[in-house]
Every structure is written in C-alpha cells, then in structure tokens.
Amino acid sequence: MPDSLDDLRTRVNAFVAARDWAQFHSPKNLAMAMIVEAGEVVENFQWMTEQESCNLDAEAKEQVGQELSDTFVYLLRIAEVCGIDLIEAANKKIDINAKKYPVDKVKGSNAKYTEYQ
Amino acid sequence: MPDSLDDLRTRVNAFVAARDWAQFHSPKNLAMAMIVEAGEVVENFQWMTEQESCNLDAEAKEQVGQELSDTFVYLLRIAEVCGIDLIEAANKKIDINAKKYPVDKVKGSNAKYTEYQ
Amino acid sequence: MPDSLDDLRTRVNAFVAARDWAQFHSPKNLAMAMIVEAGEVVENFQWMTEQESCNLDAEAKEQVGQELSDTFVYLLRIAEVCGIDLIEAANKKIDINAKKYPVDKVKGSNAKYTEYQ
Amino acid sequence: MPDSLDDLRTRVNAFVAARDWAQFHSPKNLAMAMIVEAGEVVENFQWMTEQESCNLDAEAKEQVGQELSDTFVYLLRIAEVCGIDLIEAANKKIDINAKKYPVDKVKGSNAKYTEYQ
Numbered sequence: 001m002p003d004s005l006d007d008l009r010t011r012v013n014a015f016v017a018a019r020d021w022a023q024f025h026s027p028k029n030l031a032m033a034m035i036v037e038a039g040e041v042v043e044n045f046q047w048m049t050e051q052e053s054c055n056l057d058a059e060a061k062e063q064v065g066q067e068l069s070d071t072f073v074y075l076l077r078i079a080e081v082c083g084i085d086l087i088e089a090a091n092k093k094i095d096i097n098a099k100k101y102p103v104d105k106v107k108g109s110n111a112k113y114t115e116y117q
Numbered sequence: 118m119p120d121s122l123d124d125l126r127t128r129v130n131a132f133v134a135a136r137d138w139a140q141f142h143s144p145k146n147l148a149m150a151m152i153v154e155a156g157e158v159v160e161n162f163q164w165m166t167e168q169e170s171c172n173l174d175a176e177a178k179e180q181v182g183q184e185l186s187d188t189f190v191y192l193l194r195i196a197e198v199c200g201i202d203l204i205e206a207a208n209k210k211i212d213i214n215a216k217k218y219p220v221d222k223v224k225g226s227n228a229k230y231t232e233y234q
Numbered sequence: 235m236p237d238s239l240d241d242l243r244t245r246v247n248a249f250v251a252a253r254d255w256a257q258f259h260s261p262k263n264l265a266m267a268m269i270v271e272a273g274e275v276v277e278n279f280q281w282m283t284e285q286e287s288c289n290l291d292a293e294a295k296e297q298v299g300q301e302l303s304d305t306f307v308y309l310l311r312i313a314e315v316c317g318i319d320l321i322e323a324a325n326k327k328i329d330i331n332a333k334k335y336p337v338d339k340v341k342g343s344n345a346k347y348t349e350y351q
Numbered sequence: 352m353p354d355s356l357d358d359l360r361t362r363v364n365a366f367v368a369a370r371d372w373a374q375f376h377s378p379k380n381l382a383m384a385m386i387v388e389a390g391e392v393v394e395n396f397q398w399m400t401e402q403e404s405c406n407l408d409a410e411a412k413e414q415v416g417q418e419l420s421d422t423f424v425y426l427l428r429i430a431e432v433c434g435i436d437l438i439e440a441a442n443k444k445i446d447i448n449a450k451k452y453p454v455d456k457v458k459g460s461n462a463k464y465t466e467y468q
Contacts, residue, residue, distance in 0.1 A: 005122040008207055015211060019218060020225040024398050027181070028162040028170035032262075032397035034188075035159050035269055038152040039390025041195070045145040046383040047344035047375050050283070053145035056199060064144070065201045069210035071151075072192055072203060075185060078158070082173060084182045086189060090125055093186035094132060101136060108137040110281035141281050149280035149379075152386055156273025163266040164258050164461035167400070227398035239356040242441055249445060253452060254459040261415070262396040262404035268422075269393050272386040275429070279379040287379035290433060298378070299435045302426060303444035305385075306437060309423055312392070316407060318416045320423060324359055327420035328366060335370060342371040 005087070009076050016077070027082055034074035040067040122204070126193050133194070144199055151191035157184040239321070243310050250311070261316055268308035274301040356438070360427050367428070378433055385425035391418040 016022055044064050045053045056064065079086040133139055161181050162170045173181065196203040250256055278298050279287045290298065313320040367373055395415050396404045407415065430437040 026167035035155040038155040050143035065206040069207040089182040090186040260401035269389040272389040284377035299440040303441040323416040324420040
C-alpha cells in the first residue's frame with residue numbers, strides 16, 4: 001500500500017488511466033465532482049451538534065473517512081490536470097494567510113480577516 | 118518550506134494553535150469551511166467551457182491553486198480532528214472504488230457505478 | 235416591484251435576456267453557479283454556533299438574504315432552462331418525503347430516513 | 352395541491368411541525384442541508400457535457416427536479432427561520448445586480464463583474 005502523497009497521486013492517476021477516464025477529467029468536471037463529495041462530507045454532520053461531531057462513533061468515523069477520501073482524490077486530480085504542485089501551493093497559501101491573519105490581532109477570535117484590515 | 122504531507126499537516130496544526138483557533142474547529146464547522154472553499158474552486162470554472170478549463174492562463178492557475186490549497190488545508194484539519202489517517206483512508210477507499218468500478222465494465226464510460234450493478 | 239414567484243421568474247429571465255447571458259446558462263453551468271452561491275450562504279454560518287445563527291443581527295441577516303437570493307435566482311434559472319415547474323415539482327417531492335418520513339416513526343428524531351426502512 | 356409560493360411555504364412549515372423537526376432547523380444546520388442538496392443537483396451534471404445537460408431525457412429531468420425541489424425546500428426554510436421575505440429579498444438583490452452588471456458593459460460577456468469596475 002502506498003505510504004506517501006506521491007505514491008497516492010501515482011496510484012490515483014493509474015486508476016484513472018486504466019479506466020480511460022482522463023477524457024472526462026477536465027478541471028471544470030473535477031471541480032464539480034469534488035464539491036459533490038465535499039457535500040457528502042457535510043451531510044454526515046448536518047444534523048449533529050458541534051459536540052456530537054467531535055465524538056464520532058466508529059461507523060460515523062469510517063463514513064466520514066470515506067467521503068473525505070473521495071474529496072481528496074478529486075482534489076489531487078484537479079492539481080494534477082492543472083499542473084499545480086499541491087504541497088508547494090498549500091505552503092504558499094499558508095504564507096499568505098499568515099499575513100492576512102497576524103497572530104497578535106486574531107488570537108482566539110473567529111471574526112473574518114476583513115474586519116482586521 | 119515543508120516538502121511532505123506530514124510537514125504540511127504539522128505546519129497547519131501549528132498555524133491553528135498559534136491563533137487559538139482549535140476551539141472553532143469542530144468537524145461540523147470544518148466541513149462547512151471546506152465546502153465553502155470548494156465552492157471558490159468551482160467559481161473559477163462556472164462560466165468556462167471544459168476546453169477553457171483545460172487551458173488556464175497563469176493568473177487563473179494561480180487563483181485555482183490558492184482556492185484548492187484552502188480546500189486542502191480544511192480537509193487536512195478534518196482528518197486531524199477526527200483522527201483519520203488520510204493516506205491510509207484514501208488507499209482503502211480506492212480499493213473499494215476499484216471493486217465498484219471494474220476496469221472491464223467501465224472502461225471509457227462515464228455512467229454511474231449503479232448502472233453496473 | 236414584482237410580488238409573486240411568476241413575476242420574479244419573468245424578471246430574472248428578462249435580466250438574463252437583456253445581457254445576452256442565456257448562452258452561458260446551460261444547466262451544468264447554472265448548477266455550478268447555484269452551489270457557489272449556496273457556499274456563500276454557508277460561509278455566513280461556518281464559525282457561528284447554532285444559537286448564534288438563530289440570532290442574526292441586522293447586518294448578518296441582510297448578508298444572508300443577499301446570498302440566499304443569489305442562490306434562489308440560479309435555482310429559478312435551472313428550473314426554467316430544464317422546463318421544470320418548480321412549485322409542482324416541490325409539491326411532488328414533499329409527497330415523496332412524507333412517505334419516506336412517516337410522522338409516527340420520525341417525530342422528534344434527526345436520524346436519517348434509511349434507518350427507518 | 353398548493354399552487355403558489357405562499358401555499359408551498361405553509362405546507363413545508365406544516366411538514367416540519369408535524370415531525371417536531373424545527374428543533375434541528377437552525378440556520379446553520381439548514382444551510383448545510385441546502386448545500387448538500389445543491390451538491391445532489393450538481394452530481395446529475397458533473398460528467399455531462401454542457402450540450403448534454405441542455406437535452407435531459409425524462410428520467411434525468413425527473414431526477415434534477417427532485418434534487419432541485421429538496422434544495423428549494425431548505426432555501427425556503429432558511430428564509431423562514433431567518434425572517435427573510437424571499438421575494439422581496441430577491442427583487443432587492445436583482446436591483447443591486449442590475450447596477451453591478453450594466454447592460455451596455457456586460458452584454459454577451461461572461462467576465463466577472465469585478466472586471467468592469
């Protein structure tokens with residue numbers, strides 16, 4: 001079983017290639033597929049209280065893990081077909097977010113960053 | 118700059134801890150935040166043709182990379198707070214999908230898996 | 235100002251026609267636009283507690299009303315271009331839901347309907 | 352069968368009351384439920400071409416109508432529990448959009464409004 005992000009990406013690409021599905025994997029279609037799966041993650045939590053969502057039983061955790069995985073696989077595919085290095089892009093975005101949300105101004109607050117500007 | 122998924126996860130967790138934001142990061146709230154970001158990915162593509170989405174200019178690619186990164190960061194946080202090993206969960210889900218969509222039945226087709234059962 | 239759903243639909247269609255935007259309004263594109271707007275509704279609530287979401291101040295209520303309206307307008311457009319009578323479809327769906335969720339079995343419970351079958 | 356938006360809203364509210372479900376219907380939860388249903392609308396179109404989405408067969412049209420109806424019902428509920436008059440809010444938002452997207456500047460173009468400002 002692959003144990004790294006690169007191995008997983010390679011496996012996902014092989015899965016798609018074996019089924020000749022790359023023809024359907026335009027970024028537009030993949031973005032739709034990703035948000036559909038994100039919706040299935042949300043569905044698990046929609047009627048739970050926040051507290052309940054923090055204490056999932058084994059079955060719910062398994063279910064969330066599966067939907068999260070589907071979301072992740074489409075996210076990897078979007079990065080792939082757009083030529084985006086996901087780890088690099090995420091680190092650059094965190095650099096941006098760190099400036100948008102300086103620790104001394106936002107600590108402990110959930111207000112939107114626009115309120116600090 | 119971190120260069121692996123584990124390093125990225127560690128960095129994200131430290132970012133959250135420094136801002137004392139873990140208190141807002143119930144799985145329920147994080148699932149909402151993730152789908153909001155997924156929506157911002159979709160927004161980039163909504164009026165494009167599929168063909169256009171396959172040929173992004175540098176500015177659009179940068180924008181998609183940023184929104185995809187935000188989606189990814191919340192996805193990592195959901196896995197974190199739910200105690201899900203994302204690489205392991207994704208590999209297990211691909212095993213399931215490989216059985217649901219056998220190569221000899223689905224090759225080149227975009228029909229839903231239910232039609233094969 | 236139009237005061238009925240039919241008047242609103244007529245106004246929305248005229249708004250689109252005046253801008254020659256029907257060419258972009260395939261059901262596929264409109265479904266993307268609708269979920270993007272639904273994401274903007276969700277964004278308003280993502281860091282609120284449920285209790286806070288029940289007690290919106292005037293500014294938040296105005297903001298939610300605007301995003302809900304954008305979602306609604308795209309929903310109306312999907313119905314329009316697909317030739318769906320929204321009021322009729324919604325009533326038929328409520329008939330279905332009433333059978334799926336019989337009062338005597340689901341009263342006061344948030345469990346999914348599948349658990350009753 | 353109810354034939355107007357007001358009748359539908361009344362019917363939806365009665366459906367919820369009969370099941371004692373208002374206790375779960377915080378705006379936060381309803382926004383989650385609405386986007387989950389919007390995701391099910393999107394799912395119908397994710398692997399279709401735009402052209403295919405414009406020519407739904409009877410079964411697909413029925414399916415889209417059902418998911419659109421579920422989205423609509425939650426949208427009505429959000430308006431209800433937030434005290435928003437949906438027709439009035441939508442008309443006000445169209446007034447705003449008409450100013451953001453003046454006919455003489457956007458006619459036939461799918462560029463985002465920010466590009467006109």
